[in-house]
Amino acid sequence: xxxxxxxxxxxxxxxxxxxxxxxxxxxxxxxxxxxxxxxxxxxxxxxxxxxxxxxxxxxxxxxxxxxxxxxxxxxxxxxxxxxxxxxxxxxxxxxxxxxxxxxxxxxxxxxxxxxxxxxxxxxxxxxxxxxxxxxxxxxxxxxxxxxxxxxxxxxxxxxxxxxxxxxxxxxxxxxxxxxxxxxxxxxxxxxxxxxxxxxxxxxxxxxxxxxxxxxxxxxxxxxxxxxxxxxxxxxxxxxxxxxxxxxxxxxxxxxxxxxxxxxxxxxxxxxxxxxxxxxxxxxxxxxxxxxxxxxxxxxxxxxxxxxxxxxxxxxxxxxxxxxxxxxxxxxxxxxxxxxxxxxxxxxxxxxxxxxxxxxxxxxxxxxxxxxxxxxxxxxxxxxxxxxxxxxxxxxxxxxxxxxxxxxxxxxxxxxxxxxxxx
Amino acid sequence: xxxxxxxxxxxxxxxxxxxxxxxxxxxxxxxxxxxxxxxxxxxxxxxxxxxxxxxxxxxxxxxxxxxxxxxxxxxxxxxxxxxxxxxxxxxxxxxxxxxxxxxxxxxxxxxxxxxxxxxxxxxxxxxxxxxxxxxxxxxxxxxxxxxxxxxxxxxxxxxxxxxxxxxxxxxxxxxxxxxxxxxxxxx
Numbered sequence: 306x307x308x309x310x311x312x313x314x315x316x317x318x319x320x321x322x323x324x325x326x327x328x329x330x331x332x333x334x335x336x337x338x339x340x341x342x343x344x345x346x347x348x349x350x351x352x353x354x355x356x357x358x359x360x361x362x363x364x365x366x367x368x369x370x371x372x373x374x375x376x377x378x379x380x381x382x383x384x385x386x387x388x389x390x391x392x393x394x395x396x397x398x399x400x401x402x403x404x405x406x407x408x409x410x411x412x413x414x415x416x417x418x419x420x421x422x423x424x425x426x427x428x429x430x431x432x433x434x435x436x437x438x439x440x441x442x443x444x445x446x447x448x449x450x451x452x453x454x455x456x457x458x459x460x461x462x463x464x465x466x467x468x469x470x471x472x473x474x475x476x477x478x479x480x481x482x483x484x485x486x487x488x489x490x491x492x493x494x495x496x497x498x499x500x501x502x503x504x505x506x507x508x509x510x511x512x513x514x515x516x517x518x519x520x521x522x523x524x525x526x527x528x529x530x531x532x533x534x535x536x537x538x539x540x541x542x543x544x545x546x547x548x549x550x551x552x553x554x555x556x557x558x559x560x561x562x563x564x565x566x567x568x569x570x571x572x573x574x575x576x577x578x579x580x581x582x583x584x585x586x587x588x589x590x591x592x593x594x595x596x597x598x599x600x601x602x603x604x605x606x607x608x609x610x611x612x613x614x615x616x617x618x619x620x621x622x623x624x625x626x627x628x629x630x631x632x633x634x635x636x637x638x639x640x641x642x643x644x645x646x647x648x649x650x651x652x653x654x655x656x657x658x659x660x661x662x663x664x665x666x667x668x669x670x671x672x673x674x675x676x677x678x679x680x681x682x683x684x685x686x687x688x689x690x691x692x693x694x695x696x697x698x699x700x701x702x703x704x705x706x707x708x709x710x711x712x713x714x715x716x717x718x719x720x721x722x723x724x725x726x727x
Numbered sequence: 728x729x730x731x732x733x734x735x736x737x738x739x740x741x742x743x744x745x746x747x748x749x750x751x752x753x754x755x756x757x758x759x760x761x762x763x764x765x766x767x768x769x770x771x772x773x774x775x776x777x778x779x780x781x782x783x784x785x786x787x788x789x790x791x792x793x794x795x796x797x798x799x800x801x802x803x804x805x806x807x808x809x810x811x812x813x814x815x816x817x818x819x820x821x822x823x824x825x826x827x828x829x830x831x832x833x834x835x836x837x838x839x840x841x842x843x844x845x846x847x848x849x850x851x852x853x854x855x856x857x858x859x860x861x862x863x864x865x866x867x868x869x870x871x872x873x874x875x876x877x878x879x880x881x882x883x884x885x886x887x888x889x890x891x892x893x894x895x896x897x898x899x900x901x902x903x904x905x906x907x908x909x910x911x912x913x914x
Binding site: 585587 | 859862863905906907908909910911
């Protein structure tokens, strides 16, 4: 061990809900550790979200190890200021050894452990937990290069509010939670919106009188494990459901957008000659989403019947199929249609470019088994889509994942000590 | 068209009829609406048989001179029986047939005598797409290349222009290069 370089048993990168939950479990296991954060606690919730955004999850579900929502509106949805306040409060509960304003520049192997280089010094750590969020970079298709100059290209990380966009039409690419929420508020601002719709997940905000996430929680769907699903690669890529958190508990599916005057097209496949070109698969994508919604509701109905709760909740209900016009547009002449902005709601990806450990696949994605990084003992990841459970990407998903990963980490440290002594 | 006494090109395409049809459609555009049809029936495994018999156009129903059948299967490397061409190969057949028909028609119209027209078509595909191995890889072709070898009474530039015009008027070229709404229902 080099003289002068501070050492810790576990270095946690990121002080969001997941990093704090890890710290909570490390402390409970009496493992000395350090949390480093590039900004302040809950940095990306402060800096990288649009103004109107609220959590998709109801307040009662906002729970982390050692703290649960205890306010007056359990069925409401937190706005970003409330999320930041909740996580600041959580930071006081956890009280982690914390270095803020400290950006990790590199993580490398160092003997059996790791060397973590930051803009404020170097640490040696026996183990490292990456809690840097799953939405570091927007995924924008390469054909953005062919977008004409008069059209502004905006990602959800840049987007703040409709009034910051140029006047004129807006093409929102993607119909995940991000896509439908931005499409809805931009259209209401008087900028006519077309949404290019690929694979999406349709969900009503409430079903049989309860929040749809209440049912997913109760039925155990949110607890489904990564090693139990048929195709985890696919499951991890499923876009966020078409949900929005509003005081009115509104449903924001494609029919709601159509009712508001938003136009739907197929998936955007590229730009050619000043025209956006769309796939002719819109009807198929909508049929798939309707069928999947039906299966989800069947599961909930069967659970209700099995629990004998039939009389205690509202009756079974099915939603109208997604309406698709006879011949959805296959092309949009950007100039002629007055399109001035394209918003890329095409997903996000984690940025591991500073991880100088050979654990990334050919596409730069981390290879891991439920958050235990493959091929580099003592390295962990938390806070990715379906990391260990369906709920892993939600705030309330961090608790179980942090417990499992810290348990693995503790065993790794325990196994390592005698080896060093020997 | 040339009016001198020189022998006219004869490629076997009735250009006058086609030009007449184009003129007639100016008066009755409705007649231009065609509906093409095929039926397909599963045989076994990935082997199926398609038939084309009739179509709608020029305001009425038409039958082909006879019913035409096309079988299709998947190759041995897909653990199938390889009883017939793969569907994607039939797409290439459609593209080449369409472009070659266009070359003949345009050559006739431009009074170019063809002696030999041969095309080879290649398409690239990464089967990680259809296997669901990598969701970033599309199911279909990532690129299609057609190469023509043409022997004709024309210089290289004219032959180049012939092939370019054929693409411009090709239905299958358009189908492959531009999106189309496709609806699949269960009866």
